[in-house]
Amino acid sequence: MTNIDEKHSTLETIISQRKEKIKAIKELGVNPYPYSYNVTHKNKLITENYDEFEGKEVAIAGRLMAIRKMGKASFGNVTDSTGKIQLYISKKDIGEEKYQLFKMFDIGDFIGCKGSVMKTRTGETTIKVFELELLSKNIRPIPIVKEKDGVLHDSFSDKEQRYRKRYLDLILNPEVKETFVKRTKIMSETRKFFDEKGYLEVETPILQPIYGGANARPFETFHNTLGMNLFLRIANELYLKRLIIGGFDKVYEICKNFRNEGMDKSHNPEFTVIEFYEAYVDFNYMMNLVEKYFKTIAKSLDLSVIEYDGNKIDFEKPFERKSMFDLFEKYLKVDISEFGKEELISLCEERKFDYDPKWNYGQIIDKLFGEYVEDNLIQPTFVTDYPKAISPLAKMRRDGNEKIVERFELFIGKQEYANAFSELNDPIDQRERLELQAKLRDEGDKEAQVVDEDFLQAVEYGMPPTSGVGIGLDRVIMLMTGQTSIKDVLFFPQMKKEN
RNA sequence: GUGCCCGUAGCUCAGUUGGUUAGAGCUUCCGCCUUUUAAGCGGAAGGUCGAAGGUUCGAAUCCUUCCGGGCACACCA
Structure with missing residues (x-):
């Protein structure tokens, strides 16, 4: 039987x-x-x-x-x-x-x-x-999915199952495959773009004895033979700069970074970025390059106006370029370019904006920007003039302003896509800035950066004038494929263990 | 991390002012069927209603805790 x-x-x-x-x-x-x-x-x-x-x-x-x-x-x-x-x-x-x-x-x-x-x-x-x-x-x-007159019956639609058993999602929901094919296309167009411009693709360590290059909490692990703690990288910036110091003048790396932080529609603990560095150029040059990059990628997918999350984003027009202070003036109706910390605090109180007294000048500016300006940045916009206090790796503005650095971020549809500096190559200034970060750490800022002595020594040997950019590629892919959740552009997004 | 919503058959979903033995379609199994297409027709099977407690004569339904997910907010990219 x-x-x-x-x-x-x-x-x-x-x-x-x-x-x-x-x-x-x-x-x-x-x-x-x-x-x-x-x-x-x-x-x-x-x-x-x-x-x-x-x-x-x-x-x-x-x-x-x-x-x-x-x-x-x-x-x-x-x-x-x-x-x-x-x-x-x-x-x-x-x-x-x-x-x-x-x-x-x-x-x-x-x-x-x-x-x-x-x-x-x-x-x-x-x-x-x-x-x-x-x-x-x-x-x-x-699961059996049937279709009549374009209407799906019993479609495999439970999001949890789709993410946990992505192979079934791929079998049963053909449009999912298309998204990932586009992902691969974007990745290869990205490589093509930088290869054609003479950049050298490199690989730097994922396991790092000291993590740096960004403000974030890391994942920590332990190497048995070396008997030491290692961190999964939160960024590759400091290693790419070492390569610039070593004499390469155009390098890029497409890599995964790992940040031990919150998860939501646009954050997964491991995520893909490209960082690229070029010697002898400044952040203005990089702004042009980044604009060209986005337009090239959009064009490679035959996109000119992208409908994303209810917004129409035009990739044919020139990207806007705005000083943070002009944007504040536009949306806050106040010119805060000459404000000090005390005046910013009065402004927060006046606008009933909930601030933390521990924040420094740069942090207050950053939070105010997030609260009052970011949601207005729908069309591609380069924002410049970031405070020194939140940019420890960026060079001071060339006009002598002591609070502002040469940095831009690219915003599209309220989200940040790129972050770039004229890289700080003054070894004395760089040491002071990282030591200040270390002090902030001691005072309890868990995301402040760590002093990387080897990196500082590398800069002391001499780093050419350089500009570097980081772009969140998962987000680029979301934008270009119309997906509003990062989980939908990652084959295997991080999930909690099932029981 | 906080708030709101959700979790019923392999899949998609009904059923929640508490009341027999929890329903449907698809799937599965058996039978019929040589151009069908959500194939069709006839029959059968399939569930500890996310988990554990509690209230009650009686719980899928009410309460508590926990687990998992979604969305929004906060933080970050």
Whole structure:
């Protein structure tokens, strides 16, 4: 007696029924997990060029996604990496024995078949099968999604399941695949853009003894042989600068950074950025390059105006360039360019803005900017004139202003996409700034930077005038694919453990 | 981290002023069916209602805690 005879359909019994089918298939002398199949054509090629293929013989392979049995003949849908195609399988064409095998197929099996291309009377391109092979037997039922007149029935839509079992999401929701294909396209266009400009792609350590280059809390780990703590990088900036010091004058790295912080629609603990550094140029030069980069990527996807999160973002017009203080004046109706900390505090009180008395001048400016300005930055806008206090790696403004550095951030649709400096290469100033950060750490600012003595020494050996940029690539991908959650552009977003 | 919402069959969902034995479609299994396509027709099976406590004669439904998820806010990129 086999489980097939039992009339249960819990998940467990379905699985054991399918295991019994494997036994029965083996008894027919068929290997349910063969080694290869000679595929001659992809489904999309056939369906899109029917006239050329009519009557011709093809061999295709893919996952069986639907079966419609009608006694001595049946229809099935097979999906390969390019799309689906219909099969017509009749006992007359494939023989009694193969038809018995076919009857043991389930949705989710991989199959290969050879047949001739035809159209059914309803006009659907179909392969009339005369050779049928099982390529891999499924034992765990995949959700069945049906579609009529463009309406999906029983679609696989539970977000938690889609993220946890991304492979099912990819099988069942074809548009998901498109997003990730675009992701790869954006990544390769990004490399192409910098390669063509003479940048050298490099790799720097993910495991770092001292983390730096950004203000964030790190993940910590331990190396057994060295007997020391290591950190997963929060940024690669300080290593890329060492390479500039070492004599490369254009470098970039596409890498994952890791930050032990909050998670939401635009933050995953590991995320992808590109950082690039070029010697002998300043942040104005980089502004032009970044603008060109975004326009190039948009163009490569045939995008000119992007509809994103309810906004229309124009990538053909020149990006706006605004001083932070002009923006404050526009949205706060006050010129705060000459304000000191005390005046900013009075402003906060006047506007009933909840500030922390521990904040320094730069932090107050930063928070005010987030509160009153950021939400207005829909079209691509370079914001300049950041306070020194929140930019410990940026060079002072060349006009002698002692509070402001040469830095820009690019905002699009209220979100930050790029951050860049004319890099600080004065070793004395750099040491003072990192020591100030260390002091802030001692006072309890967990995100303040750490003094990296090796980096400081490297700068002491001499760093050319340089500008560098970091761009959050996951966000670029979100923007260019219309996704508003970072989880939808990461194959495997971080999730909590299930029980 | 805080607030709001959600968790019922393999999938999608009904059922929540507390009241027999928790329903439907798809899926699965059996039978019929040679151009179907959410194939069809007939039959069957499938659930400790996210978990644990509590209130009650009686809980999917009310309460508490916990787990997981979504959204918003806060922080960051």
